[in-house]
Amino acid sequence: MNLDFTLYMPTRVLFGCGKLAELGTTPFLPGKKALIVIGASGAMRKHGYLKQVVQLLKKNGADSVVYDKIQPNPLVEHVEEGAKIARREKCDFVLGLGGGSTIDSAKSIAVMAKNPGRYWDYILSGSGKGKTPTKGALPIVAIPTTAGTGTEADPWTVITKTDTNEKIGWGNAFTFPTLSIVDPELMVSVPPSQTAYTGMDAFFHSVECYLAICNQPTSDHLALEAVSLITKYLPIAVKDGGNLEARTKLAWANTEAGMCESFSCCISHHSMEHALSAYFPNVPHGAGLTMLSVAYFSYLAERNPSRFPDLARAMGEKIDGLSKKDQAMAFITGLKKLIRRAGLKEHKLSEFGVQRSDLRKMAENSFHTMGKLFELTPIKLTVDDATAIYERAFQ
Numbered sequence: 001m002n003l004d005f006t007l008y009m010p011t012r013v014l015f016g017c018g019k020l021a022e023l024g025t026t027p028f029l030p031g032k033k034a035l036i037v038i039g040a041s042g043a044m045r046k047h048g049y050l051k052q053v054v055q056l057l058k059k060n061g062a063d064s065v066v067y068d069k070i071q072p073n074p075l076v077e078h079v080e081e082g083a084k085i086a087r088r089e090k091c092d093f094v095l096g097l098g099g100g101s102t103i104d105s106a107k108s109i110a111v112m113a114k115n116p117g118r119y120w121d122y123i124l125s126g127s128g129k130g131k132t133p134t135k136g137a138l139p140i141v142a143i144p145t146t147a148g149t150g151t152e153a154d155p156w157t158v159i160t161k162t163d164t165n166e167k168i169g170w171g172n173a174f175t176f177p178t179l180s181i182v183d184p185e186l187m188v189s190v191p192p193s194q195t196a197y198t199g200m201d202a203f204f205h206s207v208e209c210y211l212a213i214c215n216q217p218t219s220d221h222l223a224l225e226a227v228s229l230i231t232k233y234l235p236i237a238v239k240d241g242g243n244l245e246a247r248t249k250l251a252w253a254n255t256e257a258g259m260c261e262s263f264s265c266c267i268s269h270h271s272m273e274h275a276l277s278a279y280f281p282n283v284p285h286g287a288g289l290t291m292l293s294v295a296y297f298s299y300l301a302e303r304n305p306s307r308f309p310d311l312a313r314a315m316g317e318k319i320d321g322l323s324k325k326d327q328a329m330a331f332i333t334g335l336k337k338l339i340r341r342a343g344l345k346e347h348k349l350s351e352f353g354v355q356r357s358d359l360r361k362m363a364e365n366s367f368h369t370m371g372k373l374f375e376l377t378p379i380k381l382t383v384d385d386a387t388a389i390y391e392r393a394f395q
C-alpha cells in the first residue's frame with residue numbers, strides 16, 4: 001500500500017435517480033448565465049434533456065445559450081469557437097450536458113473563455129507550448145448522460161488536434177467541475193453498443209488507476225469496487241437498457257472511476273488508445289481501449305503480476321491455490337469474459353483499417369503526446385514494447 005499521496009477532489013456531486021430536478025433549486029449554481037455545451041448528434045434535443053436543463057436553469061434564475069457542435073473525439077476548433085461564444089454572450093459558467101466528449105469540451109471552453117491565445121498554447125505535451133492559463137477558468141457544471149469517462153469527478157479533458165494527429169489529456173485545479181449532477185435516469189436512453197464501450201472505458205480507468213505506481217488507499221478502494229460493479233452490471237445494462245438498478249450501479253462505478261483518476265492516474269493503455277484514435281478517429285475511445293486491452297494487460301501481467309490478483313478477485317475469478325502468475329492471468333480470463341458478456345468482440349486493429357506499417361508510428365505518437373502515463377506504468381515500456389503490444393492486438 002502506497003501511503004504517500006495527495007487527495008484532492010473539490011467537486012460537489014449530486015448523485016441519484018431524479019437528481020436533475022435539483023438543478024432548478026440548488027443554491028450552488030455558479031452563475032447567472034450558462035453556455036450549455038452539447039453534442040452535434042441531436043440526442044440531447046431528441047430525448048428532451050436540453051429542454052429540461054434550460055427550464056431548470058431558468059427556474060433557478062439563470063439564462064442560457066447553447067453550443068451544439070461537439071463531436072465524439074472532440075476537436076480543438078470547437079473548443080475555441082465555443083469559448084468565443086461564451087465571451088461574446090458574457091456567460092459566467094459553462095454547463096456540459098452529454099457524454100464525456102461534451103463535458104471535456106465544456107471544461108476546455110471554460111479555460112479558453114478566460115485566457116488569451118490558442119488552446120494548444122496551454123497543452124503540456126506533444127506540440128503544446130506548456131503555458132499556464134493564469135486566469136483560471138469559468139466555473140464548470142457537468143451533467144453526464146453516459147457512464148464512461150468519469151469526467152464529472154476529475155479535472156481531465158481530452159481534446160484532439162487533427163492536423164498534427166494529437167489527442168491529449170490535460171487539466172488543472174480549475175478544470176474540476178464545481179457541480180456535477182449524476183442522474184442515472186438520463187442514461188437509460190444510451191444504446192447497447194455505446195453502453196458497452198463507455199462501461200469498458202470506466203472499467204479500464206479503475207483497473208489502470210489500481211495498477212499505476214501512484215496508486216493510493218482511497219483510489220484502491222474505489223477502483224476495486226468499480227471493477228466489481230462493472231463486471232456484474234455492465235452485461236445487464238447492455239441487455240436491458242431500461243434496468244435502472246444496473247444503470248445506477250454503473251453510474252456510481254463510473255463516478256468512482258473518475259475519482260480514481262483524480263487520486264491516482266490512468267497508465268499507458270490510455271496513451272496507446274489516444275494514439276490509435278488520433279490516427280483513426282472513427283474508433284470510439286472505449287472500442288480502442290477494448291481492442292488493445294488483452295494484449296496490453298497480458299504484457300504487463302507477464303512481467304509484473306503483483307497487483308493483478310486483486311483485480312481478478314474483484315471480477316469474481318476463483319484464484320485461491322493458484323500460483324501468483326496464474327492469479328494474475330486470471331484477470332485476463334475475467335477481462336475476456338467481460339468483453340464477451342458486454343456483447344463485444346475481441347476486435348483486431350486490422351479490422352479498423354490500421355496497417356502494420358502504422359504500428360510503430362502510433363507507438364512513437366503515444367510517447368510524444370501522452371508520455372507521462374508511461375512513467376506511471378508499473379513496468380518500463382519502450383517504443384519497441386509499445387509496438388510489440390500493438391502487434392499483438394493487430395490481427
Ligand SMILES: [Zn+2]
Binds near residue numbers: 149201205285
Ligand atoms: Zn478513458
